[in-house]
Amino acid sequence: MRDYHREGDLRVHAAGSLGRWNDIVGAAFSQCVVDTKAERFRAELWRGSIGDINLVRIRAPASQVTRWQHGGPGQSSGKVLLHLQADGTSLNRQARRETRADAGEAVLCDADRGYSVDFLTPYEMFVVELPLPVIVGRIPEFDIDGMAGQKVDARRSQLLLAFLQAAWSQRDCLADDPDWRDCVSRTSMDLALRAISQSGHLCSGGSGNSELRRAVMDFIVQNLADPDLRTSAIAQAMGVSARSVQAVFERLATTTSGFILDRRLDAAAKALAQGPNGRSITDLAFDCGFSDSAYFSRCFRHRYGASPREYRRGAAPVRN
Numbered sequence: 001m002r003d004y005h006r007e008g009d010l011r012v013h014a015a016g017s018l019g020r021w022n023d024i025v026g027a028a029f030s031q032c033v034v035d036t037k038a039e040r041f042r043a044e045l046w047r048g049s050i051g052d053i054n055l056v057r058i059r060a061p062a063s064q065v066t067r068w069q070h071g072g073p074g075q076s077s078g079k080v081l082l083h084l085q086a087d088g089t090s091l092n093r094q095a096r097r098e099t100r101a102d103a104g105e106a107v108l109c110d111a112d113r114g115y116s117v118d119f120l121t122p123y124e125m126f127v128v129e130l131p132l133p134v135i136v137g138r139i140p141e142f143d144i145d146g147m148a149g150q151k152v153d154a155r156r157s158q159l160l161l162a163f164l165q166a167a168w169s170q171r172d173c174l175a176d177d178p179d180w181r182d183c184v185s186r187t188s189m190d191l192a193l194r195a196i197s198q199s200g201h202l203c204s205g206g207s208g209n210s211e212l213r214r215a216v217m218d219f220i221v222q223n224l225a226d227p228d229l230r231t232s233a234i235a236q237a238m239g240v241s242a243r244s245v246q247a248v249f250e251r252l253a254t255t256t257s258g259f260i261l262d263r264r265l266d267a268a269a270k271a272l273a274q275g276p277n278g279r280s281i282t283d284l285a286f287d288c289g290f291s292d293s294a295y296f297s298r299c300f301r302h303r304y305g306a307s308p309r310e311y312r313r314g315a316a317p318v319r320n
Helices: 018-028 132-138 154-169 171-176 178-197 208-222 231-238 242-250 256-273 281-287 293-304 308-313
Strands: 004-007 010-015 032-035 043-050 053-060 063-067 079-087 090-094 097-101 106-110 115-119 123-131
Touching (some): 018 043, 106 154, 123 132, 242 256, 256 308, 293 308
Antiparallel strands (some): 043 053, 090 097
């Protein structure tokens, strides 16, 4: 008998026993183990996405969750988790921090390090999965190594929660209207990044690795229009080896060229969204660091599901 059903584009899992719940949670979060003293255990898990944000919504009884008990995944996932408490109370432990979260509060979590969460009451939670390259592309000083286990700004997390709950309840509209879906996607990401950026300690100290990453990100932003921007040029400007620059992007689960391409496409999309401004598509491509307008158009279509010209006219983009 199946333990799931579909609600629109969501796959919904329900468990009637702790053993089955561990199977469901383990499939959603590798090496995640749930324990409880309760004799009966009924819980539900939904999975969905809004643009670049992956969401897991969970309702379950009081329990203890542990992940990566025997070390991390071995390679970077390029993900940051935001444990957004919708109901109930939890104690989040990571990086020698213990942080209590009540309804409307959120805690940052490094997806690649061991952590545990004690749910002291029956609860509902959104686990918001954010791509690390997108975060550092917008917030170069972001340092998950120093921020894991830390609570984000409460007022902003409450607004994010309210928005996600509203978007979740209206998901049929998102499925039927690509333009509306894109608007909600961008707003969701903006709200999540705003919440993170107000969590404090973004600029406090940091390791040598995080300082190098901030310097690399700043250099890329300042030189995005340079078609020769690549690993060797960045390494020379930073006074470090090419391997050191490559290691920065390995932590983000991407490459130097992949990160630069994404930032250039982001810049182009923002410019096109402003409508006609006298610049041709070719001029825009060159301004964003592309030396070949045809290559730019291919990459843009792959990313947004529309050509640059269609995007400028208002065609609804659909991310892959």
